Amino acid sequence: xxxxxxxxxxxxxEGVLPAVIATVAADGTPNVTYLSKVAFVDSQHVAxxxxxxxxxxxxxxxxxxxxITLIQPSTGRHLRLDARFERxxxxxxxxxxxxxxxxxxxxxxxxxxxxxxxxxxxxxVLHAEFIPSDVDPA
Amino acid sequence: MLAGLEAWIREPIAVQxxxxxxxxxxxxxxxxxxxxxxxxxxxxxxxxxxxxxxxALRSATAVAINxxxxxxxxGRQFKGPLVDLEEPSAEAAEAAHEYFQSFALALAQIGLTxxxxxxxxxxxxTRWVRIRPTEMFNQTxxxxxxxxxx
Numbered sequence: 001x002x003x004x005x006x007x008x009x010x011x012x013x014e015g016v017l018p019a020v021i022a023t024v025a026a027d028g029t030p031n032v033t034y035l036s037k038v039a040f041v042d043s044q045h046v047a048x049x050x051x052x053x054x055x056x057x058x059x060x061x062x063x064x065x066x067x068i069t070l071i072q073p074s075t076g077r078h079l080r081l082d083a084r085f086e087r088x089x090x091x092x093x094x095x096x097x098x099x100x101x102x103x104x105x106x107x108x109x110x111x112x113x114x115x116x117x118x119x120x121x122x123x124x125v126l127h128a129e130f131i132p133s134d135v136d137p138a
Numbered sequence: 139m140l141a142g143l144e145a146w147i148r149e150p151i152a153v154q155x156x157x158x159x160x161x162x163x164x165x166x167x168x169x170x171x172x173x174x175x176x177x178x179x180x181x182x183x184x185x186x187x188x189x190x191x192x193x194a195l196r197s198a199t200a201v202a203i204n205x206x207x208x209x210x211x212x213g214r215q216f217k218g219p220l221v222d223l224e225e226p227s228a229e230a231a232e233a234a235h236e237y238f239q240s241f242a243l244a245l246a247q248i249g250l251t252x253x254x255x256x257x258x259x260x261x262x263x264t265r266w267v268r269i270r271p272t273e274m275f276n277q278t279x280x281x282x283x284x285x286x287x288x
Contacts, residue, residue: 016248017208022156022166029217030202032156032166033277033284052283055275067164069154076250077257078168078187109211114280131167132186135257 004079004128006043013038013046015073021048022067023059031055036115037101038070039094041122046081047094049102050119057121060085066123069131078131083123090119139216139274139288140174147172147205150237150244153181154204155267157220159194167191168258170234170241172205173266178221179203180268182234185226186260195223201269204277208244213277214287218269226263234264 013019018034025031033056037049046068050057060066064085069078089095099117106115130136153169167188169181181203185192195201201220206213224230242255274287 016250017245020154020166020204022154022164022202024158024162024164026162028158028162029200030156030158030164030166030198031217032154032164032202032204032215034154034204034206034213034279036279052279052281055284063162065161065163067156067166069166069168072257074254075257076255076259082163109279111279133257133260136260 004130006040006046006125006128009079009128010040011074012070012072012079013040015071017071019071020069021056023056024063024065025059026062031059036105037098038068039098039101041094044124045086046083046123046125047098048121048123049098049117050088050121051102051115051117060121068123075135077133077135080129080131081125082127083125086122086124088119088121095120139271140177140179144174147174149207150241151205152208152241155181155183155191156202157191157194157198158200159190160197165191165194169203170259170264171230171237175268178268178270179216180266182230182237182264183267184234184260185263185265192223195220195267201267203269206277208241209247211279215275215277216269216271216273217275218272220267221270222266222268224266224268226265230266231262231264235261
């Protein structure tokens, strides 16, 4: 199946429901957890906020393969991204932009004390597709 | 390990299942409905939404299941060996449908409309995947997130 273009999927990074990331440790054990924020970087990359998912961070440094699932806010459809970890950023424009967004999310959730951005992790998206759902055209 | 979960899983808990495909690639999909059977944990998977995960499960040695409450964010992740990947059943499909209705009602409490939830689900063949958890991790956001509990 051909991959969707990331540029046309930016609405999927703006919903209130958290995205999911699945990774695999070097010994083959899977891990699946929620993300606070996924941001569009460019036509081939997304950035993920890293506050406290230490297992995910450890896994992708051993095995950079990741699968990210986003939810389209208007329909609830799930968008699956097969991705590869490339780098983390702990300063700079992307980091500061993400930090402002995380601060806003933390405020909404009344979790200002526990949401503290450690880094922004940048992934290259290899493939993007929507998961079949009841709202698909017949 | 599963003791004390029965009341919690009767609430509309978000379910996410992950397994490892050949080449150590992660595969994940949303689950619908949760059941406890003694020391095993079963969740429903909709075949049409999870073909890659189902393929990975057929050769998986370990499975991860994340259960997180969508309103409180209280979360747990269970890891353990696959016990059974059942054939699709009408009972699993019905359980998944009932679960989704309840889950959508919970999401309405945070402002999501039925239309905004409809695309999460797909009616159709559904099966139970059952694991025997050997590890449990805290997944509630905060400094203790990811900590092993058992």
